[in-house]
Amino acid sequence: MVKQKGKNISTHELMLATISDVVKQLIEAYEQGKEIDLNKVKCKASAKYGLGLQPRLVDIIAAIPESYKKVLLPKIKAKPVRTASGIVVVAVMCKPHRCPHIAMTGNICVYCPGGPDSDFEYSTQSYTGYEPTSMRAIRARYNPYLQTKHRLEQLKQLGHNIDKIEFIVMGGTFMSLPETYRDYFIRSLHxxxxxxxxxxxxxxxxxxxxxxxxxxxxxxxxxPDYCLKTHLSDMLAYGCTRLEIGVQSVYEDVARDTNRGHTVKAVTESFRMAKDSGFKVVSHMMPNLPNVDLERDLYQFKEFFESPEFRPDGLKLYPTLVIRGTGLYELWRTNRYASYPPSVLVDLVARILALVPPWTRVYRVQRDIPMPLVTSGVEHGNLREHALARMRDLNLECRDVRTREVGIQEIHNRIKPEQVELIRRDYAANDGWETFLAYEDPEQDILIGLLRLRKCTNETFRPELKRGQVSIVRELHVYGSVVPVHAKDPSKFQHQGYGMLLMEEAERIALEEHGSWKISVISGIGTRNYYRKLGYELDGPYMSKIIGPEPIFCMYNQRNNNAQMDNDGQGLIQPRFHRARNFYRKRPGSGRQNQDLGEDEYRASNDDDTQRSNNSDDNNNQDNDNMNNFRGRSRGNWGGFQRGRGRGRFNRGRPFYGNFRREFSPYSNYVNGPGENYGPEENYGPGDNYGPGGNYGPEGNYGPPRGYYGVPAPFYGPPFRGRGYQSGGNYGPGGDLSEQDGGNDFPMRGNYRGFRRGRGRGRGGRRGSGRGRITQNENADNNNEKENQNDQPQGDTTENNANNKGRRNSNRRRRLR
Structure with a gap:
């Protein structure tokens, strides 16, 4: 009880009066256009009524009239950074369970705390139970429904809008749990x-x-070992759009010594499969692991960001912590492990952040473990702030996505974008072509929205993405404070049309540059209606839209090796049209036995072939010759762009490849000739992306001397392990497709595979030009011809050579016709 002017007033009544006074001052400041300083207002009101305690923010927000909540809540809400990225993140934890690789390795990772067998008994694997998320999960007894409801109610009371939320499922390897529990957990979240x-x-x-x-x-x-095809398919059914994969280190010896239970190759394979399925990939990395010094730490992050085998979309940086009860604690206690000094660790993190490319987002810089539990390691709770300050001292710049977000810049630096432009960045990652589109203010380096587009490879296992060429949008995100669904705010950037413009540009790239007939989006459950407004429909777990004619173009024949073409075409199976998945042939030696030409062959289905099959015997002989040349190139050409078996020149006189591209798309992307995509002055000719001065040529990004992978870069050497896109290589002068200096016009195998596998292309295929494989009958004819030549007198050798040379020139003219 407090005595005031002869009246006994309870503390509760004084608190109510204080809250009313605070709300009144906030409304007056808003109507007068003044800046609102909530802490100053609370101190003044508490002193006025003689209270030693200030009113809670939750009570103040509850007392604001509904008509003023929309304008006052953004000014007084707690921790505005939580919704500055346009969404509300809700972290939930699954029940405690043992690490799945104990059965293989016999123990957990040496640095991992928590778990049922640790000193922190009621915690999940790799957590201590004292993190805020862990404490909320323990309070709800790991019930996913209660965790979600309690967290949403808490954020709402703090003044945040909860219309758009993103779940993060934490607590160890979720996909190692039984399927029944996983279904129950995800069902409870929804x-x-x-x-x-x-x-x-x-x-x-x-x-x-x-x-x-x-x-x-x-x-x-x-x-990585729980990111296989079955796991990816299950996660797509759950509505998962992003994966956080524990990598920790790119060194094989470190992964073995720390008892990770997987290899680095498993990491790269999981990255490729996840991106081909449309997921965004965020990796966990740990500097200062055992047997890694400062130089190796910096070197591994250079490789992680620059090597096409990795290049993640996001990063969580977790410096190694020594916590009691772990194997690393025993190494530290016996002086076999030592952490970096605090200043050295800050300097290392600053240099790592300087290496991050502009398409990667750094989500966290340290674990959320309370400092009293840390025996050795990080000593600062705000490591990111110390690292950014150190970068300013070293005149370095951090250009990751989070640092440049418009919401973060508005909160920290009080600046807004002025001149917004569409910026495009292309890069190769995990055997695919990635395009990063972003609306930015280049002058102030502020990011408003982004889109990640990937050209799907043939190695994707999802049936929705395998029929012909399909492109997939892996992420579409407009940043800034959360704007409620079906609402608009001119002072914010969401719902202003940036997402629609990014999708339009992605559709144009998919059609004109990727040659795709369909574009798909890995959409969250709550955003499907947005894509329906843009013309997309549900296609399995994806939202897809047809942007070009579906490829139905070719016939696939099977017959006996000795079958011959009759005058009426009777040895051939009648034309049957198949979708694009039947067009691409398997690579020779990839699990399918090598066949002679008669066993598998392609034939175009048009009137010209029907007319040729009904001609006289002389015409049939010529047609057989043409078909043999055609068969020899069937393993290369356009299929090589997908499978890595070469590309070659198209048989313009035959309708198979010519009609295919015209039916498939109005853009003749793979037809040779000047002015086309693979001819001079175009995408793959001199002066453009793959020619001299282009991205992959000399002086370009990937060629010598300034490229990431060109000399003298010390980490990877020339592009893709030494043989790729330099002059004299695949697309440079004198290369396979340049048509200069003896370049091979009919490469069969190995060409484009160099772009994906790192073996280059070089000059010519194994059977570069001409017929390719020879049938058994032709083998017999050639043997008879050699015997006849051996029976002739030696004096006729010159005449025979002249005849053979004339025959070869005639065949070459016929092939080039």
Missing amino acids: DACSGHTSSSVTEAVRYSECSKTKCIGITIETR
Whole structure:
């Protein structure tokens, strides 16, 4: 009780009066256009009523009238950074369980705390139980529904808008848990958003699409050995759009010594499969691991960001911590391991952040473990701030996505973009072509929105992405403070049309440059209706849109090796049209036995072939010769662009390849000749992307002397292990497709494979020009011809050589016709 002017007033009544006074001052400051300093207002009101405690923010927000909440909440909400990226992140934890690789390696990783067998008994694997997320999970007894509801209510009370949320499933390797528990867990997350009690994941997803609180994505933590095809398919069904894969180190010896239980090759394979399925890939990396010094740490991050085998979309940087109960603690206690000094660690993190490319987002810079539990390692709770300050001292610049976000810049630096432009960046990663589109202010280096587009490879296992060439949008995100669904705010950047413009540009690139007939989007459950407004439809777990004619173009024949073409075409199977998946042939030696020409062959289905099959015997002989030349190139040409078997020149006189591209797309991307994409002055000719002065030529990004992979860069050597796109190589002067200095016009195998596998292309294929393989009958004819030549007198050798030379020139003219 407090005595005031002869009246006894309770502390509760004084608190209510203080809160009313604070709300009144906030409304007056807003109406007068003044800056609102909430802490100053609370101190002044508490002193006025003689209170030793200040009112809580939750109570102040609850007392604001509904008509003023929309304008006052953005000014007084707590921790505005939590929604500065345009979404609300809700972290949930699965139940405690043992690490799955204990069965193989006999123990957990040497640095890993937590788990059922650790000193922190009621914690999940790799967590201590004292992190904020762990404490909320323990309070809810690891119930996913209660974790979600409690966290959403807490954020709402703090003044945040919860219309768009993203889940992060933490607590060890989620995909190693039984399928029944995983389904229950994901179903509970969607039910917490929609308020409906579902009996299956499919039903939960259906109701979550229509809920007021939209689940725009789910992130799942996993390991490379639990990121296989079955796991990826299950995560797509859950509505997962992003994966956090524990890499920790790119060194094989470090992975072995720390008991990781997987290889670096497993990491690269998981990256490729995840990106081919449309996922965004975020990796966990740990500097200062055992047997790694400062130089090796810096070198591995250079390789991680520059090598096409890695190049993640995001990064969580976790410097190694020594925590009691771990194997690393025993190494530290016996002086067999020592952490970096604090100043050295700050300097290392600053130099790592300077290496991050502009298409990568750094989500975290240290673990959320309380400092009293850390025996050795990080001593600063704000390591990122110390690293950024150190970068300013070293005159370095951090250009990752998070640093340049418009919402982060507005909060930290009080600046807004003025001149917004569309910026495009292309790079190769995990055997694919990545395009990073972004609306930015180049002068102030502010990022507003981004889109990640990938040209799918033939190695993708998803049936929705295998029929012909398909491009996939792996991420579309407009940053800035959260704007509620079906609302607009002129002072913010969401719902201003940036996403629609990015999608239009992605569709143009997919059609004109990728040659795709369909574009797909890995969409969150709550954003499917947005893509429906843009003309997309549900296609399995994806949202897809047809942007070109579906490729139905060729016939696939099988017959006996000794079968001959009759006058009426009776030895051939009648034309049957197949979709694009039947067009690409398997690579010789890749699990399928090498065949003679008669066993598998392609033949165009048009009137010219029907007319040729009904001609006289003389014409049939000529047609057989043409077909043999055609068969020899069937393993190369356009299929090589997809499978790595060469590209070659198209047989312009035959309708198979000519009609294919005209039916497939109005853009003749793979037809040779000046002015086309593979001719001089175009994409793959001199002066452009793959020619001299272009991205992959001399003086270009990937060629000598300034390229990432060209000399004198010390890490990877010339592009893609030494043989690639320099002059005299595949696309340079004198290369396979340049038509200069003896370049091979009919490469069969190995050409484009160099772009993906790192073996270059060189000059010519194994059977570069001419007929390719020879049938058994032709082998016999050639043997008879050699015997006849041996029976002739030696004096006729000159005449025979002249005849043979004339015959070869005639065949060459016929092939080039």
